[in-house]
Amino acid sequence: MxxxxxxxxxxxxxxxxxxxxxxxxxxxxxxxxxxxxxxxxxxxxxxxxxxxxxxxxxxxxxxxxxxxxxxxxxxxxxxxxxxxxxxxxxxxxxxxxxxxxxxxxxxxxxxxxxxxxxxxxxNGSATGRSFAAALELAAGVCGEPVLVLGAGPVGCAAAQYFLEKKARVFIYDLDIYKAGQMKEAFPEITMLDEWQNRTWTRILDATTAGNFIPSSVVSGDTVIAAPGMPVGVPPETAQKCARVIHNTLELGVAAMLCEVV
The missing domain is CATH 3.40.50.12150 (Rossmann fold)
Structure with a gap:
C-alpha cells in the first residue's frame, strides 16, 4: 500500500x-x-x-x-x-x-x-473498485471514455470495474512494462503513449504522484476520482472540474469490510 x-x-x-x-x-x-x-x-x-x-x-x-x-x-x-x-x-x-x-x-x-x-x-483492489463505482455514479461510464492513470493494483481493479460497466477504458502509466501487463490482462483497454493531448471528462487517478494533472485536460464536465496520495489534482485543476472525489482511507476501508463479510 x-x-x-x-x-x-x-x-x-x-x-x-x-x-x-x-x-x-x-x-x-x-x-x-x-x-x-x-x-x-x-x-x-x-x-x-x-x-x-x-x-x-x-x-x-x-x-x-x-x-x-x-x-x-x-x-x-x-x-x-x-x-x-x-x-x-x-x-x-x-x-x-x-x-x-x-x-x-x-x-x-x-x-x-x-x-x-x-x-x-x-485494499488495492477494494479501493480501485469503490472509486470506480463512485466515478460511475457521479458521471456515468457506460459507453464513455474513461482515463485510468496508473497500472498498479488500484488502477487494474478500477479498469476491470469500468470494463464490466461497458466503458471505453484508456490506461496510462509511466512504466510501459506495467501498462503492457494491464493490456495483456484486459485486451479491451487502450494503452496510451500520451494522455495530455485531449480533454477528458472521466479520470481515475490511481497514481502516487502529486499535483500533476494539468487544467488543460479537464473541463467543467470533468469528474475525477482520486484515491491516491499525494493527490494528483492541483487546486487550479480541481476548480475547473465538475467535482473531485477523494479520500485517504475511508472508502477503501469501507469496501474492504463489505467484501470480507
Missing part, C-alpha cells in the same frame, strides 16, 4: 459525518451505501467484532493508523477496536477475544481477514 503519514489521516475520525454528506452529494450514496454498491453486497455488519492489529515490521507503525481504521469501521456500524499488542501477539489477542475480522497493514500490503470464513480483502 502507499505509505501514509500521520498528517494524512489524523482528522478522518472527526470528519466522517461531514464526509458522508459530501459523498452523498457527489454520488447519491454515503460511505456504506457506496461500498455496498461497489461490492454488490449489503451485509449486516451490526454484530461484527473487528480488530485493527498494529504491525511494526518495515518502517513501523503509522501514528493513528489503526485508530483511524477502527473509527471508520465503527462509523459504518460494526464494533471495532485496536488490539493492545502488535504483530503476531496482536493477532493472537484478537483471536482469543473472538474477533470476526482483522485489519492489518505493513509497508506493502493492507488487508482485511475474516477469521470465521477464511476469506480476505486487499
Amino acid at each position: 502507499t505509505r501514509l503519514a500521520e498528517s494524512d489521516i489524523n482528522t478522518i475520525n472527526h470528519s466522517l459525518q461531514s464526509y458522508d454528506k459530501l459523498l452523498k452529494n457527489q454520488t447519491g450514496k454515503n460511505l456504506f451505501e457506496l461500498s455496498c454498491y461497489a461490492t454488490g453486497r449489503t451485509p449486516d455488519i451490526s454484530r461484527l467484532k473487528v480488530a485493527a492489529v498494529p504491525v511494526t515490521t518495515g518502517i513501523g507503525v503509522i501514528g493513528g493508523f489503526c485508530d483511524t481504521v477502527a473509527g471508520i469501521v465503527n462509523h459504518l456500524g460494526a464494533k471495532a477496536y485496536v488490539t493492545e499488542k502488535s504483530d503476531v501477539a496482536g493477532m493472537e489477542e484478537a483471536f482469543t477475544k473472538r474477533a470476526d475480522i482483522l485489519f492489518m497493514a505493513d509497508d506493502d500490503t493492507f488487508g482485511a481477514f475474516n477469521l470465521k470464513k477464511g476469506i480476505h480483502s486487499d
